[in-house]
Amino acid sequence: MNRPQRTAIVTGAARGIGRAVALRLAADGMSVAVLDLEETACQVVVKEIEAAGGRALAVAADVSGESAVEQATQRVAAELGAPTVLVNNAGVLRDNLLFKMSVQDWDTVMDVHLKGAFLLARATQQYMIGEGWGRIVNLSSSSALGNRGQSNYAAAKAGLQGFTKTLALELGRFGVTANAVAPGFIETDMTAATAARMGVPFDDFTRAVVAQIPVGRAGQPQDIAATISFLAGEDSGFVSGQVIYVAGGPRN
Numbered sequence: 001m002n003r004p005q006r007t008a009i010v011t012g013a014a015r016g017i018g019r020a021v022a023l024r025l026a027a028d029g030m031s032v033a034v035l036d037l038e039e040t041a042c043q044v045v046v047k048e049i050e051a052a053g054g055r056a057l058a059v060a061a062d063v064s065g066e067s068a069v070e071q072a073t074q075r076v077a078a079e080l081g082a083p084t085v086l087v088n089n090a091g092v093l094r095d096n097l098l099f100k101m102s103v104q105d106w107d108t109v110m111d112v113h114l115k116g117a118f119l120l121a122r123a124t125q126q127y128m129i130g131e132g133w134g135r136i137v138n139l140s141s142s143s144a145l146g147n148r149g150q151s152n153y154a155a156a157k158a159g160l161q162g163f164t165k166t167l168a169l170e171l172g173r174f175g176v177t178a179n180a181v182a183p184g185f186i187e188t189d190m191t192a193a194t195a196a197r198m199g200v201p202f203d204d205f206t207r208a209v210v211a212q213i214p215v216g217r218a219g220q221p222q223d224i225a226a227t228i229s230f231l232a233g234e235d236s237g238f239v240s241g242q243v244i245y246v247a248g249g250p251r252n
């Protein structure tokens with residue numbers, strides 16, 4: 001079957017889950033804007049995609065900046081094509097117990113996860129509506145259910161679930177779906193940083209977490225990329241407003 005050429009924006013795509021998603025969507029045949037803070041880091045992923053025969057563009061932007069997001073989206077539209085797939089993946093942690101959490105730690109997490117997802121969705125929706133087709137996937141987390149030391153992150157990730165469901169309601173009539181993927185424990189720099197902050201070697205940290213995961217292994221970025229590949233693809237048009245926990249079991 002002839003599939004239309006789609007253009008995707010993946011934020012936070014220079015490493016971790018975002019990189020795996022960018023590689024996967026490119027392998028699926030999409031043109032991919034690899035968006036992250038540092039241009040050179042984006043270029044590394046772009047080269048990987050091109051080496052595999054795909055098409056990609058490095059886009060340096062801070063997802064929490066309104067004009068940066070507008071400019072980045074316009075550039076993607078001009079150089080790659082109308083961005084009708086959006087994966088809001090960029091993320092940061094500023095973990096602390098409530099009594100030690102600064103306003104800045106709170107604001108940074110809200111700005112990157114929540115405001116970033118809002119700005120990207122607002123900037124790209126016109127292209128999706130114009131094409132009568134679109135896919136938005138927001139990265140939530142099992143931490144949305146509550147996690148000690150992460151009141152800011154848990155609130156942002158739970159907020160993204162409400163945001164996702166509302167986008168599904170507003171945009172469905174235009175052929176646009178919105179879903180959230182909520183990973184459990186995935187081996188990336190982010191979880192390595194959590195182990196380091198707790199003063200535990202990453203291998204020990206991973207072993208302890210895996211003991212609680214029903215499928216008996218840690219998640220890999222490719223596990224998330226595979227789920228997003230379905231939600232971003234042609235065959236998922238009747239799946240919208242959902243939160244899919246990709247966590248090796250019903251919890252974590």
Ligand code: NAP
Binds near residue numbers: 035
């Ligand atoms: P990661 O390895 O830390 O990668 C996050 C990426 O986002 C980095 O490349 C980072 O750039 C980029 N980024 C941060 N702030 C940004 C901004 N303002 N604008 C643009 N890019 C920005 O994280 P990950 O583990 O792959 O996580 C990806 C997503 O999945 C996040 O939303 C995270 O909350 C979520 N998640 C992860 C897990 C897990 O177990 N790993 C579990 C649940 C949910 P720099 O490198 O320059 O900082």
